[in-house]
Amino acid sequence: MNIAVIGSGGREHALSWKLSQSKLADKIFVLPGNGGTENNVDVDINDYEMIMNFCRHNTIQLIFVGPEDPLANGIVDFFVDTPVNVFGPDKAGAQLECSKIYAKQFMKKYGVATGDFWEFGKICHGERSRTTTDQSFLDIVGTQDDSVVIIKQLNGNCVIKFDGLAAGKGVFVCSTKEEALTAIDKIHQKYGEEASYLIEEKLEGDELSILAFTDGDDYQLLLPSQDHKQLLEGDKGPNTGGMGAFCPVPFYNEELKIQIEENIIKPTMKGIKAEGFKYKGVVYFGLMITKSGPKLLEYNVRLGDPETEVVLPAMKSDLVELILSCFNGTLKDYKMEF
Incomplete structure (x- = not known):
């Protein structure tokens, strides 16, 4: 199948690289892409009519949305009832990232551990x-x-x-x-x-990033990573979109995973289902591991950047197969390999 990746960063470079390894992928386009990506297409990522026309002329069957803006602006809703599957939440589900207040209210409503x-x-x-x-x-x-x-x-x-x-x-x-x-x-x-x-x-402890692929009911977790947001060495300076990341994380273990799933991930999935979000995409959990246990700092509704650049190379599973399992009802039984 032909696939379009939307975005222009290092995340999209890593995505196109990983997708191209799949036996199911024919051609990968990146809209608009960057100097390191191939098959770049110069389009406005929020011009959905232009993207739709591109998909028609290039037989695109799957769109993977990298950045948050198109999701917040309803790209998934736009492509409903078309032959193109868009991987990401609908506009309602994207509120988990585009409104920090909505996200906190959601956490409170569904009993997600947070500050x-x-x-x-x-x-x-x-x-x-x-x-x-x-x-x-x-x-x-x-x-x-x-x-x-x-x-x-x-x-x-x-x-x-x-x-x-x-x-x-x-x-x-x-x-x-x-x-x-x-x-x-x-x-x-x-x-x-x-x-x-x-x-x-202000919560204190060790930060942790966890990415979950979901079909709106079930989920599969990628390996955790840790990113560093502050601009300068020694955890100094203002926050940025991300200065770097590493994977795996030494302190992550099975006991911690169970705590995170029970107190954060499962309540979140319950809420996604209860709210009726059309959510076939990624949930990013930004966590703080405190002395009293893991607590959620924030949601993203897409792959993190720079986390993607270290998490995808650590995954042996076929990324296209994993994405398609979110659309065809087989995600629950999908076997992740790392």
């Missing part, structure tokens, strides 16, 4: 929503519902997240009250005074 959080901005319809188990916070917020109060109570040790998509640059990990207030100012300056954002409990 405490407070919501601010227009999306809250004028109310300051909060989720915490600490009564001292509830008492304070109940009388003075304001982000400054939360920041002071946390002594500045918090994470500020812009609600929408920001290419990995809308997250501010803060250690002082001044840093937290500056982060909120930056969000308002860039996205407007009514911009929605989260204040989250």
Whole structure:
């Protein structure tokens, strides 16, 4: 079959490389691709009519969406009832990544282990929503519902997240009250005074990235990886989209895997099914392994970058077979090889 990979980064290079190894793949196109990829096609990744015309003229049967923007903008919905299978969630499912507030509300609703959080901005319809188990916070917020109060109570040790998509640059990990207030100012300056954002409990521990291929009911896990987001050595500097990653992760073991599945992955899958998302794609779980167990930091609804570049070479399974199993009902029994 002919396959189109949408995107232009290192992730898409790794994807096209891995897909080309499949006995089921005839020709792999990359839209628009980069200097390292072959069969590049210069198209706007959010121009679905143009992509549809390309698919018709080149007998494309499968599209693998790399970046989040086309998913958030509904590319899967656009191709419904066409001969082309698009690997990724529908627009409703993509909210798990494109709205940090929606994702946290989803975690709370379905019992996914995560940190405490407070919501601010227009999306809250004028109310300051909060989720915490600490009564001292509830008492304070109940009388003075304001982000400054939360920041002071946390002594500045918090994470500020812009609600929408920001290419990995809308997250501010803060250690002082001044840093937290500056982060909120930056969000308002860039996205407007009514911009929605989260204040989250700052979790400490080891970060871990896990990628799951799902058909909306069942899932198969790839090997875990660990990526590093801060710009400078020694975990210093601002967050980026990712400075590098490695796989496998030395501290990952069967006991930890079971904890992650029971407290994070299975509740997430229950929620995806209950919400009625049309989700045949990848769920990225960004985790923090704390002293009290694994907790979820964020969802992505596609393969991570740079994680893809280290996880796919570690996988022996046929990637096209794995993707097709998400469409034909055989994912549950698919045997992963590493």
